[in-house]
Amino acid sequence: MSSRQLVLLKIIVFISCLLPLAWLMYALLLDQLGANPIEVIIRRIGEWGLQLLLITLCMTPLRDVVQQPWPIQIRRMLGLFAFFYVCLHFVSYLWLEQFFDWPEIVRDIIKRPFITVGMLAVLGLLPLAFTSTRKAQRRLGKRWKRLHQLVYPVSVFAVVHFFWLVKADLLKPAIYSLCLLALLGYRIYKHRLTRSG
Numbered sequence: 078m079s080s081r082q083l084v085l086l087k088i089i090v091f092i093s094c095l096l097p098l099a100w101l102m103y104a105l106l107l108d109q110l111g112a113n114p115i116e117v118i119i120r121r122i123g124e125w126g127l128q129l130l131l132i133t134l135c136m137t138p139l140r141d142v143v144q145q146p147w148p149i150q151i152r153r154m155l156g157l158f159a160f161f162y163v164c165l166h167f168v169s170y171l172w173l174e175q176f177f178d179w180p181e182i183v184r185d186i187i188k189r190p191f192i193t194v195g196m197l198a199v200l201g202l203l204p205l206a207f208t209s210t211r212k213a214q215r216r217l218g219k220r221w222k223r224l225h226q227l228v229y230p231v232s233v234f235a236v237v238h239f240f241w242l243v244k245a246d247l248l249k250p251a252i253y254s255l256c257l258l259a260l261l262g263y264r265i266y267k268h269r270l271t272r273s274g
């Protein structure tokens with residue numbers, strides 16, 4: 078892929094990642110989010126965060142399939158967009174659901190296990206986002222790769238968070254779990270293959 082094509086791909090990915098947010102704003106302005114818009118906003122943004130997290134994890138296997146560097150070259154942008162949506166999800170919860178009532182928020186984090194696990198996922202994402210720059214990558218050297226393996230427990234926490242909050246229909250969290258299992262399984266398989274070879 079030429080550098081011009083890569084720039085074009087990055088622009089397409091950037092715009093595509095913003096489309097869900099544009100849709101949400103549009104639906105909000107037209108009052109089309111149903112009877113409980115706050116729930117829809119929190120849930121939709123959370124789901125996009127999870128989807129982007131999983132899409133980011135798809136980039137390494139995709140690179141191995143296409144044998145080209147471009148999936149890795151757009152991985153950071155996808156990861157940062159996942160972080161962006163997760164932050165937005167968290168802020169929507171703090172603002173729209175809890176009205177920044179800090180004692181109540183602390184109580185909620187301790188009391189509701191799915192919130193506790195979600196919180197762990199957000200905390201795990203923070204060092205990844207702050208060390209996502211090329212400068213941090215150079216400075217941390219081999220430790221950078223180690224640190225960024227935090228994305229695996231973070232993704233597990235995110236899926237558990239979803240499983241824990243649904244009461245009846247487990248289909249969606251089950252699908253996301255299967256996707257994550259396949260993505261983690263691929264990495265374990267590859268690791269074993271390189272060690273034995």
Ligand code: HEM
Pocket residue numbers: 116119120121123124125126127130163166167170174192195196197198199202231235238239242
């Ligand atoms: C990596 C971090 C996180 C991810 C990927 C994530 C993802 C999700 C997903 C996929 C849903 C369900 C969406 C649906 O039902 O379609 C959800 C719901 C929710 N999340 Fe998160 N979440 C994260 C962190 C958090 C945190 C830190 C909080 C609050 C402290 C939180 C609060 C909530 C709430 C209140 C709901 C809606 C529950 C309900 O309507 O019953 N999430 N989240």
